[in-house]
Amino acid sequence: MDPFGSYKFAISARATDKQIRKKSQDGGIVSAAYIHGLESGLLDGVIVADKGEDFCAVPKVATTVDEVLSAAGTKYTTSPNLSVLKNAVREYGCDKVGFVGTPCQVQSIRKMLKYPVGYRHVPDKIALVMGIFCMENFPYNGLKTIVEEHCGIKMEDVAKTDIGKGKFWVYSKWGDVKTIKLKDTHPYEQQSCHVCMDYTAELADISTGSVGSPDGWSTIFIRTANGEAYYKAMEDAGVIEIKNIDDVKPGLGLVEKLANSKKDNNGKERAHRKEIGLPLPY
Amino acid sequence: MVKVAHVQLSSCCGCLVSLTDTYEKLLDVLGAIDLVYSQTLADVREVPDDVDIILLEGSVCINDHHALETALACRKKAKILVALGACAASGNITRFSRGGQMSKPVHDAFAPLTEVVKCDLAIPGCPPSPEIIVAVITAALEGDMDYLEPFAELAKYGSEACGCDLINKVINKSLCMGCGACAAACPTRAVTMECGRPAIDKEICIKCGTCSVQCPRIRFPELIEKIE
Numbered sequence: 343m344d345p346f347g348s349y350k351f352a353i354s355a356r357a358t359d360k361q362i363r364k365k366s367q368d369g370g371i372v373s374a375a376y377i378h379g380l381e382s383g384l385l386d387g388v389i390v391a392d393k394g395e396d397f398c399a400v401p402k403v404a405t406t407v408d409e410v411l412s413a414a415g416t417k418y419t420t421s422p423n424l425s426v427l428k429n430a431v432r433e434y435g436c437d438k439v440g441f442v443g444t445p446c447q448v449q450s451i452r453k454m455l456k457y458p459v460g461y462r463h464v465p466d467k468i469a470l471v472m473g474i475f476c477m478e479n480f481p482y483n484g485l486k487t488i489v490e491e492h493c494g495i496k497m498e499d500v501a502k503t504d505i506g507k508g509k510f511w512v513y514s515k516w517g518d519v520k521t522i523k524l525k526d527t528h529p530y531e532q533q534s535c536h537v538c539m540d541y542t543a544e545l546a547d548i549s550t551g552s553v554g555s556p557d558g559w560s561t562i563f564i565r566t567a568n569g570e571a572y573y574k575a576m577e578d579a580g581v582i583e584i585k586n587i588d589d590v591k592p593g594l595g596l597v598e599k600l601a602n603s604k605k606d607n608n609g610k611e612r613a614h615r616k617e618i619g620l621p622l623p624y
Numbered sequence: 625m626v627k628v629a630h631v632q633l634s635s636c637c638g639c640l641v642s643l644t645d646t647y648e649k650l651l652d653v654l655g656a657i658d659l660v661y662s663q664t665l666a667d668v669r670e671v672p673d674d675v676d677i678i679l680l681e682g683s684v685c686i687n688d689h690h691a692l693e694t695a696l697a698c699r700k701k702a703k704i705l706v707a708l709g710a711c712a713a714s715g716n717i718t719r720f721s722r723g724g725q726m727s728k729p730v731h732d733a734f735a736p737l738t739e740v741v742k743c744d745l746a747i748p749g750c751p752p753s754p755e756i757i758v759a760v761i762t763a764a765l766e767g768d769m770d771y772l773e774p775f776a777e778l779a780k781y782g783s784e785a786c787g788c789d790l791i792n793k794v795i796n797k798s799l800c801m802g803c804g805a806c807a808a809a810c811p812t813r814a815v816t817m818e819c820g821r822p823a824i825d826k827e828i829c830i831k832c833g834t835c836s837v838q839c840p841r842i843r844f845p846e847l848i849e850k851i852e
Binding site: 348401419420421422423424425426427428429443444446447449450451452453454456457458459460461462463464465466479481482483532533534535537538544545565566567620621622623624 | 642
């Protein structure tokens with residue numbers, strides 16, 4: 343099975359701007375791409391998953407650097423990013439929209455681009471589609487149970503969440519750091535994630551995620567001509583530092599392992615659902 | 625040149641407005657076809673007998689024999705009959721009609737074209753976007769059946785469509801992952817996202833089916849995966 347989908351090349355990178363790195367999850371690639379886009383005019387509006395009340399994720403159209411920075415960081419709960427796509431074009435009047443989403447959301451926006459039944463004059467306004475690596479997501483109340491019941495931190499006090507080293511990490515605003523083993527979070531996963539065969543956002547222009555690169559760096563797949571042109575613009579502007587993916591630890595081998603494990607496990611779930619007569623996306 | 629006709633039954637002209645909303649692409653479309661009938665765009669009184677593609681907009685008033693005859697005639701005259709827009713595809717807001725409207729108070733029963741005659745393709749949407757109308761016409765001209773397959777399916781099975789599809793076919797089947805495509809696509813804003821799932825305001829839903837057509841968890845044609 344092809345673990346990554348088609349791509350032109352992969353690299354390891356991080357944002358050169360320290361302010362971005364401080365606020366973002368790993369290498370700050372999405373924030374760096376968005377900020378570069380807004381500052382250079384490649385983009386005039388971007389979709390972000392903003393932090394709502396009590397650390398819930400809320401999709402938002404951002405048009406300034408401050409808005410991008412305040413939304414930086416992974417939320418691990420559903421943020422219906424496509425739901426504000428038409429607002430970006432209609433209400434904000436954006437012509438060059440940047441989009442970021444999980445692999446399923448990237449599939450969704452690709453469907454919209456190919457079959458735009460209800461998206462009048464939106465397809466030609468999408469300038470960049472970024473995807474983030476994703477194993478599964480949690481419904482908000484699932485995340486809340488993990489954070490409040492298992493980690494003993496109130497949602498209103500959460501500063502950051504993270505997944506790494508086999509654990510789910512919660513950082514509170516007051517400096518507490520709590521963890522729970524990743525396998526103990528499985529019962530709270532969104533069940534609909536288990537039909538998804540895509541770990542690395544295979545249909546994005548540019549996909550990124552922490553896995554495969556050292557701490558503070560991100561792995562990036564450049565997949566399309568559009569993604570390559572955008573990446574080159576970022577490289578030329580010096581907004582990202584780059585390392586050869588073959589020179590970094592743990593490298594693409596780990597990404598491959600995780601991508602394949604998602605495909606294996608969810609492939610079995612799909613076969614099971616089919617066997618008992620449940621529908622699958624076709 | 626491929627002969628195309630645009631015919632209207634019970635509809636608001638919105639689909640035609642959407643077709644003309646393709647701006648400069650409209651010229652490409654019109655340049656690529658021979659528009660043999662369109663009440664608004666061409667000065668022709670009768671739909672000719674031998675038409676390659678008929679785009680039929682609107683639902684069929686089954687109290688009106690003229691509407692039924694037009695639907696049947698279009699079926700006979702067209703090589704490819706396209707139910708254009710949600711009224712023709714799935715009934716849309718005409719599903720709610722209960723008559724009493726001046727000057728035809730007895731007209732109280734409307735069915736989508738797909739339920740009255742066999743249609744080859746159905747394009748939902750109220751109205752369908754200009755982009756999708758152009759894409760379907762272009763694919764039909766090129767004989768790109770892979771692209772058209774979902775529209776052929778809707779012509780066969782899509783006459784019951786509304787926000788309930790999201791509940792019955794996606795949420796109830798544990799398929800919804802909360803992308804929000806449905807909410808953005810809904811022309812009446814009847815779909816909002818609550819706790820990462822669509823919530824449908826049935827007072828506002830007009831049964832256009834756009835939400836479920838746009839959902840990647842119901843239908844995800846393989847050709848979408850071809851990116852460059």
